[in-house]
Amino acid sequence: MLKKLLSYDFKAIFKYWWIGAITTLALSGVGAGCGTILETEKELPGSVIVFATIGMVLVVLSIFAFILFSELLVYIRFYKHLFTDEGYLTFTLPVKRHQILSSKLISGFVCCLLTFIVAAADAAIIILTTFRKEIFHKGWYDEMIKGVKELVADFGAVNLTIQIIEVIILAVLVLALGILFTYLCITFAGAISKKSKLGSAILIYYGATSVSSVFTYMFYFFGVDAVYGWMYDLPRNTEIMLYPLFLLLAIFFVAMLSVVAYTLNYRLLDRKLNLN
C-alpha cells in the first residue's frame, strides 16, 4: 500500500514541479549569457551592461523562487491531504497511519533532493559558462588535485573516506529532519487549532525556527571557536581521530531529533483521528 500512496504523492507533487525545473534550467542559460556579458573585456554600451545585470539578478531570484515553489508543493500537499476535507478521505483509506506519514516523508525528501540537484545544475551552468576561461585550464585542475592530495596526506585515506560518508549521511538526515520539522509544525497546528490551521502552522513554524536559530547562532559564536581552542594542543593523531567523531555525534543527534519529530508527528496524527 505504501507504493500506491507514494505513487499518488509523486504524481501530485511532480505534476507542477517539472514546469519549475525546466523553467529554471532554461533561465540558467539566460543567466550564463548575462554572466558572460558582465565578465567580458569588450567594450559594451552601458545599457547592455544594465540589462545584463538586471537579467542576472532575475535569474538568481528565479532559482530561489523555484526552491521555494518546490518546498511549498511538498508542504501544501501534506496540509491539503491530511488537514482539509481531503483529509477525511485520506484517513479512511485502508492503510496504516505510519504509512501515510512515511509516504509524505519519502515523497517530500525526493522532491527536495531533486530540487537541490536542479538548483545546483543551474548554478553550475551559470558559473562554468561565465568563468570558463579561469576554470577550464590545466592549472585549475592541478590545484584541485594538489588540494585533494594534501587532504589525503593530512587525514589519511581511510579517515577522509569515513568523513565523506558521514557528511553524506548527515546531509540526508538534515534534509529529512527539516521536512519532518515542518510537517510537525503543520500537524501540531492542525491538532490545536480549529479555525485557522494554516495561519497557526506558519506562526508555529516561525516561532520554532526562531528558537532553533538562537541555538545555531550560539553554536557558531561560542562553540566553534571554543572547540578549536580545546583541540589546538592535542597530539595530531588524536586531533585527526576527533573529526569523524564530531561528525558521528552530529549524525546521532540529528537522527535522534528526526525520530522524535517522526514519532510526535505519528502520535499527533494517530490521536487526531480519534473521531470520538
Added chain:
Amino acid sequence: MKKSILMLVLVLAFSFAFSVSSFAYDTTVTLSEDYSTLYLNGKTYSKANTEAVDLEVYADGQAYTADIGVEENVDFNVNYREKLSLELTDTQKAELTKAYVTTLGEAKLFADVELYFKDGTTIWHSYVRDDVKDDFNKIKNGDTDEYVINFDTYSDNGGISKKVSKEKLLTGDMGKVYYFDSEEFDVVINSEKYGYSVIMGCIFIDVDYTNNENSYYYFDFSETGIITSYDLYEFDNITTITAHKITDEETIAIIEEGLDEYYNSDFGYLYNDDFTEPVAKIFFIVVFAIFPLAVAVTTLVLALKSKKSLYKKLLFTTSGLSLATLAVFVYIAFTLFNK
C-alpha cells in the same frame, strides 16, 4: 487603482533614471611615460610605498583598461557617482596589455596602479598626492613619539584607541611569541591633518592559561619588512616570531585598560575567552548531554508503558539514538579535557 499603478511606474522610472544619470562626473586619470607620476583632477601623485596605509581607507573609484591594441578601452566603474577613466599614451598602449587604477578614500589621497606588460611582467605602483606627501613620509618614518593602539575600530563611539609611547614599545627586550594563537591589535600613527592612518606594527597578547597571566609584545613592521599583520599568515612555516616584550608598567596599564574597555564593549564580549569558554562548555553539555539524557529517559519510560508495537519501536529507537549521542559526547569530552 489606475492612479496607484501610474504612481508606482513613475517612481520606478524616476529611480532608474536617477541611478543611470548618476554617471554625472567624468574624471580622467593619466600617467607619465615612465609611470612615476599620476595625474588626477588637476593634482599630481608621486610613487610611494602605501601598503601600510590603514585598510579602512577603502577603494573609492576604479578604472580598468584591458586588451590594449586589441579592443578599445573599457571603463569599469566602482563608484557610480563618478566615472573614472584611464587614458594611456600611444607608447604606454604599445607596451601594456592591461592596466588598473584604484583610488583610495573619498578625498583620493592615494592611488594604486597595476600594469600588465606584453612581456608577461606585472608591476604594482602606489601613489600619494603631492600635497599629502610630506605628512605621509613623516608618518612612515615614525617621526613621532606617539603611537596609537586600535582595540576596536567598529564601535559606534568611534572605536577604542589608546595612545602609548613609541619608545617604550620599541626598547623592550626581544622575546618569542607564538603569534598564531595570540590576540593582536594594530598599532598605528594617525594623520590628524588628513584623517588616515598608517599601520606601524601590532601588539600581541600571549595568554598563559595556567597562571592566568598576560605577556605583551610589540612587533614592529619596519624591523622585519612585513607590511601588515595579514602578511604573517602568508608564511605557513612561521609559528613564532620575535618581538619586543613590553615591560614598562605604564604601557602595560594602558594596554590592559584598552582591553578591559574592549571586552566590555558591545562585540568585545564575544572575543573574551573568560566569558565565551564557560558559555561554550555549558552550551555543549546542555545540548549534547543533558538533552539527550532527558530524551533517553523519557522515551524509555514511555516505550515500556506503551502497548502499540510501532510506537514502542519508535520510542526505543529514539532512546537508543539519544544514548548513542550521549556516549559519543562523553568520549569526545574525555579526549579533549583529559590531556
